Amino acid sequence: MEGNNKKPLLLVGQSPHVISPDNTRSLMLDVLIAMAPAFVAGIYFFGLRVLLMTAFSVASCMAFEYLYQYLMKKDITVGDLSSAVTGVLMVFVLPASVPFWMVLVGDFFAIVVVKQLFGGLGRNFMNPALAGRAFLAGWATLLNTYPADATNPNYVPLPLIKNIPLVNGQPDIVTSATPLASMKAGQLPEESLLDMGLGLESGCVGEVSAFLLILGGLYLLLRKVITIRIPLGYLGTVAILTLLFPPAGINGFTWMLASLLSGGLMLGAFFMATDYSTSPVTPGAQWVYAIGCGLLTFVIRYFGAYNEGVCYSILIMNSTVWLLDKYIRPHRFGSSKKVKAEAEAIMANIRRKNAGGDAK
Amino acid sequence: MKQSYKKIFMDGLLHQNPVLVQLLGVCSILAVTTSLENALGMSLAVTIVLTLSNMVISLLRKIIPNEVRIVSYIVVIAGFVTVVDLLMQAFLPALANSLGIFIPLIVVNCIILARAEAFASKNGILASAVDGLGMGLGYSFVIAFVGLVREILGNGTILGFEIFGGFYQPCSMFIMPAGAFIVLGCTIALYQAIHLRMEAGKEGKK
Amino acid sequence: MSEHSPISESRHSAKKPNLFLEGIHFRIALTLFAITGVVALLLGVVNGLTKDKIAAIAEEKAIAARTEVLPDAVSFNDLSYAEGVISSVYEARDASGGLLGFAIETGANGFGGPIQQIVGIEVGSENGSYQLRVSGVSILDMSDETPGVGSKANTSSFLGQFVGMTLGILTGDADAVSSATSDLSYDAVSGATYSSEGVRAGVEAALTIATQIIEESGGTVE
Incomplete structure (x- = not known):
């Protein structure tokens, strides 16, 4: 990831000394491929504006990264495509109606403040795209207005380039309530479960089609870009909690499926929470991290002021990763609990002997 | 160790700035800087209390027994804060209303206790007054700067006057607590960058 | 020792x-x-x-707030009433001593805490029964609401919506809404549902308590 201008003749590195064809660029390409189905769905549901927004976002993310590294006289690493992934994810977590300047501000915060100021790729302590979205919460009206999607009878295509004007503080577009809004009120959404899975609902650009996001997630799993632990732990926690605690009068199983398919949960579980630099390294810590994400999402959705809790729960768990990695360590190779217990018994004996006690 | 008054004053204002260098009194800066007006009111109150308490503590420094010095400082500081609070409520009611709980909290503002302990209890009354004034003004310009930036970005106004004419959409993030941390962090980084550059320039001249 | x-x-x-x-x-x-x-x-x-x-400043402020929601009132009489979200009830009288209405301070919960507001209620009488209508709403303290989001509920365009409403219209009673002379409806501030609801709940509590006071003194409320 890091390189020096002057390459030393002899490279002394830490183990493992394995040469792999995988590098950042190929990993990021896999992520981009996995996001493609949901991206196409986003264009289908919200119109060509999504295509333009994504192109704009990717270009500005890469430009910010290039400019920062150029001005700070660092190695230019735009080619690793990680900033392109951030650019796409940024649009995925925004409603299709946000003005272009908001995309630009979010990209700036994600790339320059969250990623580069903390040391660049691999050193950011929070998911850049989600942090960008959290920053944009400053324009709450624009961020919480969801345009009607193409399957809505009131659908009006969004203007391609023109920003949506504000009338009395409200964006002047046909809006639609998201399933999460009715679920916050303790009711099942109007959309059927199948519709929610396919994406026939209102929401952020990349989060509507749960099935296509699962497809992308499976691709990442097959390519071994991510492991099953974080998505499974995250989705499993939300599933168990919603199954156990549905609102009064609603079947727990239906409520669980609705909870899993709505909002940004699939996007968060497969693409956001699994980000390498902001998730733990060791398997045990990954489970704790994933369950924490699920628990916080559940708590925010049930008791918080916001409808959706995926963004903030991942950001909160991101900031605990250093702690999890520090305290939840795997056993060293070859050391089982039995061996450890024996070793401790021997050490205790030695201590007793040294202390002058009876060593009979 | 006689220091010139100018050096004491400049230490407070810049080189030993209570907020930017010593990182003291940060909680009050984060809390009251939602607008420039609040920031100015707070800076005025802190500067007055700091200067007065520094003077009185310097005056009493030979009388106050070492064993109960912290208690004595707090009593003196709390007395001045309450006086300022009552005077503000009586004569500047609008400002007292918007600063609310933060005025009584000046009592536990670390800057004031820190200066009492570190400076006023060891120096003469005039030096202590200069130190209080310098530190107070050092605190004031930082809090005013943070308040100004937050009000412009978060509300699109300066002292309540619209400045962008509807063109700029205020980002309410900046008047929420998260914005306070971001702006203060950037301010400290900016100061350190300028400071380091100036130090490097001095080295170069030698 | x-x-x-x-x-x-x-x-x-x-x-x-x-x-x-x-x-x-x-x-x-x-x-x-x-x-x-x-x-x-x-x-x-x-x-x-x-x-x-x-003390004079505090009194002046309280009178100014009450006069703002009931401009015609000459004197206010504290009924020493406090229960639930109601923190005080003042009876407003005109120059001739007739009952003009009530100024009621409420503190219903918004997003971050109670929203202190004063609700003016006009009492009109017709055919032996009384009509209670909101004459004005003024926010005293909503510093617990998110600045720039919840605080948008403190605008004349939002608070003005309540003017003229009766308890029936506010609670969406079908008969009351259909018989209303003008189109009165209530829209929450977008993005500030909780703060808007806090203000609305305070107005509703004030109307309820005013109705109760009239009925306790033997009058009927339409």
Whole structure:
């Protein structure tokens, strides 16, 4: 990831000394491929504006990264495509109606403040795209207005380039309530479960089609870009909690499926929470991290002021990763609990002997 | 160790700035800087209390027994804060209303206790007054700067006057607590960058 | 033995000196006492100077808020009523002493805490029964609401929506809405559902309590 201008003749590195064809660029390409189905769905549901927004976002993310590294006289690493992934994810977590300047501000915060100021790729302590979205919460009206999607009878295509004007503080577009809004009120959404899975609902650009996001997630799993632990732990926690605690009068199983398919949960579980630099390294810590994400999402959705809790729960768990990695360590190779217990018994004996006690 | 008054004053204002260098009194800066007006009111109150308490503590420094010095400082500081609070409520009611709980909290503002302990209890009354004034003004310009930036970005106004004419959409993030941390962090980084550059320039001249 | 004498030799000396009076502790206590005494004296003086002025300002502010929601009122009479979200109820009378309405302070919960507001209610009478309508809503303190989001509920365009509403219209009673002379409806501030609801709940509580007061005194409310 890091390189020096002057390459030393002899490279002394830490183990493992394995040469792999995988590098950042190929990993990021896999992520981009996995996001493609949901991206196409986003264009289908919200119109060509999504295509333009994504192109704009990717270009500005890469430009910010290039400019920062150029001005700070660092190695230019735009080619690793990680900033392109951030650019796409940024649009995925925004409603299709946000003005272009908001995309630009979010990209700036994600790339320059969250990623580069903390040391660049691999050193950011929070998911850049989600942090960008959290920053944009400053324009709450624009961020919480969801345009009607193409399957809505009131659908009006969004203007391609023109920003949506504000009338009395409200964006002047046909809006639609998201399933999460009715679920916050303790009711099942109007959309059927199948519709929610396919994406026939209102929401952020990349989060509507749960099935296509699962497809992308499976691709990442097959390519071994991510492991099953974080998505499974995250989705499993939300599933168990919603199954156990549905609102009064609603079947727990239906409520669980609705909870899993709505909002940004699939996007968060497969693409956001699994980000390498902001998730733990060791398997045990990954489970704790994933369950924490699920628990916080559940708590925010049930008791918080916001409808959706995926963004903030991942950001909160991101900031605990250093702690999890520090305290939840795997056993060293070859050391089982039995061996450890024996070793401790021997050490205790030695201590007793040294202390002058009876060593009979 | 006689220091010139100018050096004491400049230490407070810049080189030993209570907020930017010593990182003291940060909680009050984060809390009251939602607008420039609040920031100015707070800076005025802190500067007055700091200067007065520094003077009185310097005056009493030979009388106050070492064993109960912290208690004595707090009593003196709390007395001045309450006086300022009552005077503000009586004569500047609008400002007292918007600063609310933060005025009584000046009592536990670390800057004031820190200066009492570190400076006023060891120096003469005039030096202590200069130190209080310098530190107070050092605190004031930082809090005013943070308040100004937050009000412009978060509300699109300066002292309540619209400045962008509807063109700029205020980002309410900046008047929420998260914005306070971001702006203060950037301010400290900016100061350190300028400071380091100036130090490097001095080295170069030698 | 007093806890003020940690020096143990003193116990063995023939003539026991009073360490408290002669020792260092006395000096410390006296100095501290003197400092607190002077500070207390100073506070007393300043409090005496500012007390009346502060009380006058508070009273002036409260009257101004009540007059804002009931501009025609000449005098306000505190009914000393406080229950639930209602913190005080004032009866407003005109120059001839007739009942004009009520100014009711409420503190219903918004997003971050209670929203202190004053609700003016006009009492009109017709055919032996009374009509209660909101004459104005004024926010006293909503500093717990998110600045720039929840605080948008403190605008004349939002608060003005309540003017003219009756309890029936506010709670969406079908008969009351259909018989209303003008189109009265309530829209929450977008993005600030909780703060809007806090204001609305306060207005509803005020209308309810005003109705109750009229009915308790034997009147009927339409």
